Amino acid sequence: MKRRQLVRGALAAGLTTPALAALSGTRQSFAQALTRPVQAEVSELEAAAERFSYGYQGQAPTEVLAELVEYFDEKIPPLLDRPQSVTARMRLCRTAGQMAGMAAIVLGDLGERTEARGWFDIAARAAAESGDQQLHAWTLARKAMVPLNYRSPREAARLAEESRQIAGTTPTAASTLAAAVAARAYALSGHTDKARDALTDADRFMERISGEQRADTWLGHCEQKHHVHLSHALTALGETRRARESQDRALALSAPTSSMTRTLLLIDAAMCVHRDGDTEQACRQAAAALTNVSAHYRTGLTHTRAMELHRAIPAEHQAEPAARALRQLLAV
Structure with a gap:
């Protein structure tokens, strides 16, 4: 705003020395913007996206989400607003699609379905603009x-x-x-x-x-x-x-730090036990899977999957101690 006012004020008096100086300053400022290393910054973003892609790595989902969204907010919009080559923009959109998609994954794991869908929509738009069909398919x-x-x-x-x-x-x-x-x-x-x-x-x-x-x-x-x-x-x-x-x-094949994945697999195993006829043991296994993981991983998807097992318990088994214990654990 200040530069625009300076240029207008100088030009009002004609192409005087101050006016030409103001024009020169504007030109140099724009030239600097054009020569900033956009490619280097895009490469840094691509490296960050690769780092995020390795998942939780033992961190709480909320911590990963906070870092992802902060990185996305601070780095990507300013780059999108700057002049860049077609190739650089395609790379930037591809990275934006990856990061938005990963944020959506965490939101889905946390049970925030509406917000997750919104971030997946952003990811799909960015992927489509990047021209990467496989990334677009991945987001969907x-x-x-x-x-x-x-x-x-x-x-x-x-x-x-x-x-x-x-x-x-x-x-x-x-x-x-x-x-x-x-x-x-x-x-x-x-x-x-x-x-x-x-x-x-x-x-x-x-x-x-x-x-x-x-x-x-x-x-x-x-x-x-x-x-x-x-x-x-x-x-x-x-x-x-x-x-x-x-x-x-x-x-x-799962790392010890893959807490959410391991818990989901154990709940699947409990559901198999239930399907094979031992509902009491299934409830005990599901409850053990939930209690052996930190509170960060007992909400959202793991809670939903365990609730599916509880809903599948026939009415005649609902009063059994193991079923009641699972219900109480899910009510917390």
């Missing part, structure tokens, strides 16, 4: 996990199928994830044939992806993550033997 597959994890499997299936269309049939992390999420959604909504077909596709893709596509990050689709998805889908299908195999494999 991840977005599908919000209604999937909170009892809206039909909406999850719709989003997963949209993701599959964008990802195509090339084996990638996104196409594998989309097929796995579709399998879970169809299994939960009772479409067993579609669920099994999607599982077949997910397994086929998983066998063929390699390199960074198999990275153990939020953006990749490693063997551990694959078995986490299979665990949930197969548990919902009632295929408890295969589900246990995936649970055991996923737990063996």
Whole structure:
């Protein structure tokens, strides 16, 4: 504002020496903006996105979210407002899509569904502008996990199928994830044939992806993550033997710091015990899984998954001590 007033005031008197000096100052300021190392700053953002992609690493979800959103807010909008090459903008939009998507993942884990969907929408827009079809498909597959994890499997299936269309049939992390999420959604909504077909596709893709596509990050689709998805889908299908195999494999591949993932797998295992007829033991296992993890990880998704088990308990078992203890734990 001050520079604009200075230029206008100087020009009002004509192209005098002060006016030309003011114009020169404006030109130099803009030239400096053009020559700032945008590429270097984008590279720094890409490195930060890679660091965030490794997940919680033992941190509380709220701490990760705070850092992600602060980084996103302080770094990305100022860069988007600056002049840059087409290539730099595409890279920036791609990184913005990744960071927004990761913030949405944490919000979904915390049970903040509306906010998670909003961040996934931002991620999808940024991914689309970047031209990265696989990132766009990834954001939609991840977005599908919000209604999937909170009892809206039909909406999850719709989003997963949209993701599959964008990802195509090339084996990638996104196409594998989309097929796995579709399998879970169809299994939960009772479409067993579609669920099994999607599982077949997910397994086929998983066998063929390699390199960074198999990275153990939020953006990749490693063997551990694959078995986490299979665990949930197969548990919902009632295929408890295969589900246990995936649970055991996923737990063996999960780091001790992967508290949320390990808890979800243990709750899936408890649901398998219930499906096999031992409801009392299932309740004890689910309660143990929740009490053995810090309070940071007993809300949102883990609480919802444990509630699914509790709702599945027949009325005649609701008064049993183990069922009452689980209900009391979930009421806290």
